[in-house]
Amino acid sequence: MNSLIEENYLKALFNMANEAGEVNVTELSRRLEIKMPTVTSMMKKLSEKKLVLYESYKPLRLSEKGKREAGLIIRKHRLTEMFLVEKMQLGWEDVHDIAEQIEHIQSPVFFEKMDELLGYPKVDPHGSPIPDKSGKIVWKEYNKLSDCLEGETVKLAAVINTSSDFLKFLNNREMRLGLKIKIRSIEPFDKSMVVSYGKRQAEVLSNVVCERILVERE
Amino acid sequence: MNSLIEENYLKALFNMANEAGEVNVTELSRRLEIKMPTVTSMMKKLSEKKLVLYESYKPLRLSEKGKREAGLIIRKHRLTEMFLVEKMQLGWEDVHDIAEQIEHIQSPVFFEKMDELLGYPKVDPHGSPIPDKSGKIVWKEYNKLSDCLEGETVKLAAVINTSSDFLKFLNNREMRLGLKIKIRSIEPFDKSMVVSYGKRQAEVLSNVVCERILVERE
DNA sequence: ATAATAAGTTAGATTAATCTAACAAAATTA
């Protein structure tokens, strides 16, 4: 069994690899807010446990075993977020910190029951895919809203940044998963977009926002 | 903030004081399966933090602050057990181990929502009282079934032992909280009882069992 | 291509929680 702390390293490695491709000690250190020497020594430990493929001065990689275990932790995290939103009426901006703790609970029946009560969901409240029971994750190929063109109509499928501030920003503008958005115009200078959806005819979204919104084309 | 480990010491002290009155180092050590010198040094630490009133060679006592904090942990534990049984359809014999972990979650809104969804329950699935938001606990004065007399009809109010084995024993005999039990006879030799309830006309319960069942007289 | 900067590692200290071995105090028994 892995400690809670080891689990946090595995999860960070998994998420960072999905976001950025290669992961190095400096980035992992920054993400976890843990100094580099500590990260190095933990990488050696996880390498002993065959969870990480570690070579000095090389990028950090999870082994297959490491990916599976990290995937299962993320599965627990995302199932929990879904449960908190769907069954406990908490807001999508509130659930991350709670799920961050509950993901470390050791109890297969607990998470299986969650899964069952939720009807075996495939994505969490932010549109991120929930890994399956073997820890595997399938990313649908979404587009960033910022890569779409004037005149297109798209469906809000997921959000990249799940910080509370960003999610509140979306809440304030009545933006939810599944929302249909029409791109009215794009400002060439700063790439901001004017979009319409629901009852809103002309909302302005900055490029920073548009880069964090993933959409599906019809 | 207290560590998870400190929380476990506080909880054990609180529970043991409720069960037995005075608590000493040996018992606490046995309960937590932690060696005595470790317990002694933790008592000194918790004493520094004003959670425990510690004097060498004296019985261990929680301070008012310690009682409050322990009560709040037990509140989280029991609310969680209730939630798992009522809202997640888990059996009362399965919930203890999960609640043991969830009780350490730091998130006021999470537990307030649980409380709200459950309709502000006063007892957990084993009939144990749930401490209020200030950590205070009110024990109803129940009787042990073993102290009742032939001919009495009583209501199953709580169980003392919450081990999985005992709860499965009760499940197998269709015994639940609220059940009305009539005492048919008491065997003088071993104090075992023949009782009837529901569709069962003559169940034999050993004294070991009867001592762990708390009842209300009508 | 060399110097400067950034990234990564090694060595050694620190903290929290644990342990064992040895000792001391309190309670029990003879």
Next chain:
DNA sequence: TAATTTTGTTAGATTAATCTAACTTATTAT
């Protein structure tokens, strides 16, 4: 009450996870 047993404490070692300081390797810029 003295001896024995039980209970509790002290001293010192250990482990996991962290840190800082010093050093090494790799990358970038001149």
